[in-house]
Amino acid sequence: MSxxxxxxxxxxxxxxxxGGYRRFAWTPADATLREWFVAAAAGLGLxxxxxxxxxxxxxxxxxxxxxxxxxxxxxxxxxxxxxxxxGPLGVVSALAAVERLRERxxxxxxxxxxxCFADEEGARFGVACAGSRLLTGALDADRARALRDQDGxxxxxxxxxxxxxxxxxxxxxxxxxxxxxxxxLHVEQGRGLVHRDAAVGVGSAIWPHGRWRLDLPGRADHAxxxxxxxxxxxxLDLARLVTGAREAALRHGALATVGKVQVEPGAVNxxxxxxxxxxxxxxxxxxxxxxxxxxxxxxxxxxxxSWTPRTPFDPGLTGQVAALLGAAPVLExxxxxxxxxxxxxxxxxxxxxxxxxxxxxxxxxxxAERDDCLAGVDALTSVVEHLVDAR
Numbered sequence: 032m033s034x035x036x037x038x039x040x041x042x043x044x045x046x047x048x049x050g051g052y053r054r055f056a057w058t059p060a061d062a063t064l065r066e067w068f069v070a071a072a073a074g075l076g077l078x079x080x081x082x083x084x085x086x087x088x089x090x091x092x093x094x095x096x097x098x099x100x101x102x103x104x105x106x107x108x109x110x111x112x113x114x115x116x117x118g119p120l121g122v123v124s125a126l127a128a129v130e131r132l133r134e135r136x137x138x139x140x141x142x143x144x145x146x147c148f149a150d151e152e153g154a155r156f157g158v159a160c161a162g163s164r165l166l167t168g169a170l171d172a173d174r175a176r177a178l179r180d181q182d183g184x185x186x187x188x189x190x191x192x193x194x195x196x197x198x199x200x201x202x203x204x205x206x207x208x209x210x211x212x213x214x215x216l217h218v219e220q221g222r223g224l225v226h227r228d229a230a231v232g233v234g235s236a237i238w239p240h241g242r243w244r245l246d247l248p249g250r251a252d253h254a255x256x257x258x259x260x261x262x263x264x265x266x267l268d269l270a271r272l273v274t275g276a277r278e279a280a281l282r283h284g285a286l287a288t289v290g291k292v293q294v295e296p297g298a299v300n301x302x303x304x305x306x307x308x309x310x311x312x313x314x315x316x317x318x319x320x321x322x323x324x325x326x327x328x329x330x331x332x333x334x335x336x337s338w339t340p341r342t343p344f345d346p347g348l349t350g351q352v353a354a355l356l357g358a359a360p361v362l363e364x365x366x367x368x369x370x371x372x373x374x375x376x377x378x379x380x381x382x383x384x385x386x387x388x389x390x391x392x393x394x395x396x397x398x399a400e401r402d403d404c405l406a407g408v409d410a411l412t413s414v415v416e417h418l419v420d421a422r
Contacts, residue, residue: 032071032074032126032130033127033130034123034124034127034404034405034408035401037071037123037126037127038119038123038404040067040071041064041067041107041115041119041123042115044060044063044064044067045060045061045063045064045109047112049112049395050395051109051111051112051113051114051394051395052109052112052113052114052115053109053111053112053113054107054108054109054113055108055109055154055155056108056149056150056154056155056156056161056189057150057155057186057189057190057192057193057195058155058189061107061108061193062193064107064108064147065087065107065147068087068089068107068122068147069087069089071126072087072089072126072145075089075091075126075129075130075133076091076133077089077090077091077129077145078090081195082166082203082205082206083165083166083199083200083201083202083203083206084149084161084162084163084165084166084200084201084203085149085150085162085165085190085193085195085200086146086147086148086149086162086163086166086206087146087147087149088102088144088145088146088206088209089126089144089145089146089147090142090143090144091129091133091139091142091143091144091145092139092141092142092143093142094142094144094209094210095209097141097142098141098142098208098209098211099141099142099208099209099210099211099212100141100142100143100144100209100210100211100419101139101141101142101143101144101211101212101213101214101415101418101419102143102144102145102146102210102212102213102214103121103125103128103129103143103144103145103146103213103214103215103216103411103415104121104122104125104144104145104146104147104148104215105118105119105120105121105122105125105146105147105148105151105215105216105217105368105369106118106119106121106122106147106148106149106150106151106152106162106369107119107122107147108149108150108151108152108154109152109154110152110154110393111154112394112395113152113154113393113394113395113397114218114391114392114393114394114395114396114397114398115397116218116385116387116392116397116398116399117152117217117218117220117392117393117397118151118152118217120216120217120218120385120399120404120407121215121216121217122145122147124216124385124404124407124408124411125145125146125216125411126145127408127412128408128411128412128415129143129145129415131408131412132412132415132416137416139415139419139420140419140420141211141419141420142209143415143419144209144210146213148160148162148163148369149161149162150162151163151368151369155180155189156175156178156179156180156186156189157178157336158170158175158178158336158337159242159337159367160367160368160369160371160372161175161186162369163369163372163373164372165200165201165202166202166203166206166207166372167202167207167372167373167375167376168201168202168376169372169375169376172200172201172202175200176190176197176200187200207376207378210373210378211378211379212345212348212378212379212380212381212418213370213373213378213379213380213381214348214352214370214380214381214382214383214411214414214415214418215368215369215370215380215381215382215383216382216383216384216385216407216410216411217366217368217382217383217384217385218384218385218387218392218397218399219232219364219384219385219386219387219390220364220365220366220387220390220392220393221364221365221366221387221390221392222387222389222390223360223362223364223384224360224362224384224385224386224387225386225387225388225390227360227362229358229359229360229386230385230386230402230403230406230407231356231359231383231384231385231386231403231406231407231410232359232360232361232362232383232384232386233349233352233353233356233359233360233361233362233381233382233383233384234344234349234361234362234363234364234370234381234382234383234384235343235344235349235361235362235363236341236342236343236344236363236364237339237341237342237344237363237364237365237366237367237368237371238313238314238315238341238363238364238365239313239314239316239317239320239338239339239340239341239342240311240312240313240314240320240338240339240365240367241311241312241313241320241335241336241337241338241339242309242310242311242335242336242337243309243310243312243324243333243334243335243336244307244308244309244310244333244334244336245272245307245308245309245310245330245331245333245334246305246307246331246334247265247268247269247272247305247306247307247308247330247331248263248265248304248305248331249262249263249264249265249266249268249302249303249304249305249306250262250263250302250304251296251301251302251303251304252301252302253300253301253302254299254300254301254302255300257302262302263302264302264303265303265304265305265306266294266303266306268306268330268331269289269292269306269308271329271330272289272308272310272327272330273289275326275327275330276288276289276310276312276323276327278326279322279323279326279327280312280314280323282322282326283314283319283322283323283326284314284315284319285312285313285314285319285320285322285323286311286312286313286314286365287310287311287312287313287323288310288311288312289308289309289310289311290309290311291308291309292306292307292308292309293306293307293308294306295307309336310327310333312324313365314365315341315363316341317340317341339367339371339375340375342371342374342375343374344370344371344374344380344381344382345374345379345380345381347379348379348380348381349361349381351417351418352381352383352414355413355414355417356410356413356414359410362384364382364384366392368382370382383407383410383411383414385399385403385404385406385407386399386400386403387399388400
């Protein structure tokens with residue numbers, strides 16, 4: 032199947048009323064996506080096998096006999112009301128690249144895998160890159176199994192409902208040993224390539240970033256009878272958090288976002304008893320991220336739920352990719368990716384970015400032009416052919 036045919040097959044899966052997508056891990060939409068991946072890979076003659084974390088690996092050649100191999104791919108899940116390109120573009124492009132090489136009659140000197148990582152966005156259980164973190168051991172298996180979604184369903188229960196065996200989830204040495212290098216293609220989540228007038232770029236590093244939870248206590252009261260002076264309203268602390276984080280980010284050259292809030296009891300006519308808010312902070316340096324947190328010291332202490340240090344991609348691999356693509360610019364990103372998780376685990380990794388004309392991402396308005404997507408497939412095909420010395 033061509034890039035266009037593969038892409039069109041995905042367009043309606045998990046589509047929400049907003050026009051965006053709700054493709055959450057271990058849901059019926061996710062199951063449909065995984066079935067699509069298995070079928071598309073089988074159509075190319077690839078052998079599909081899951082690892083202990085639920086990630087899917089479609090191999091061209093035998094990684095056990097002729098590996099370690101080269102892996103390409105990304106993820107298919109989304110954030111709430113996310114766009115069509117974040118993740119799926121990398122999976123579709125990887126399948127299209129393999130298809131092109133096979134149609135040319137080329138034989139790789141080492142195995143090639145198209146990987147579909149599970150639960151990259153963390154939209155359901157709150158931990159980003161859960162599939163790759165479980166694979167590498169960066170996410171403790173017991174912690175993962177106990178994570179709960181907003182309905183109280185644990186990840187273990189969700190996995191079991193999807194046909195996985197939760198007890199076997201964890202670091203997978205065998206699967207990791209099959210991967211000698213990983214190149215992930217992804218739509219750019221920003222306007223770096225727009226400013227550089229380039230359709231495709233090469234990623235060099237991921238900024239340090241983290242997520243923190245702030246529990247803001249208050250006291251429930253009646254909205255119509257309690258004087259303002261008598262209230263203990265945690266929404267005021269929430270307002271201070273939102274504005275304070277933004278001001279601190281501006282001071283320190285960082286990015287800070289409060290994108291998730293839970294209010295209890297959540298009634299229009301009641302002063303809240305508690306607000307729980309989540310802060311995402313990122314910057315080119317760890318010191319800048321920590322400075323943002325330090326500037327919020329007058330609020331209840333944040334609880335760190337995740338932290339990822341600055342993650343450079345393998346300089347040798349990135350250099351090869353950049354040299355092969357010639358004029359493609361090299362740039363850093365503030366977005367986390369499975370490639371970063373594998374890089375942190377010692378797997379040589381690099382990334383390709385495809386131009387996003389508006390820079391908007393994690394939104395129904397996320398977009399990439401078809402010609403740029405095809406340029407990404409061209410670039411990825413060239414990279415694969417070069418790295419596996421296809422003949």
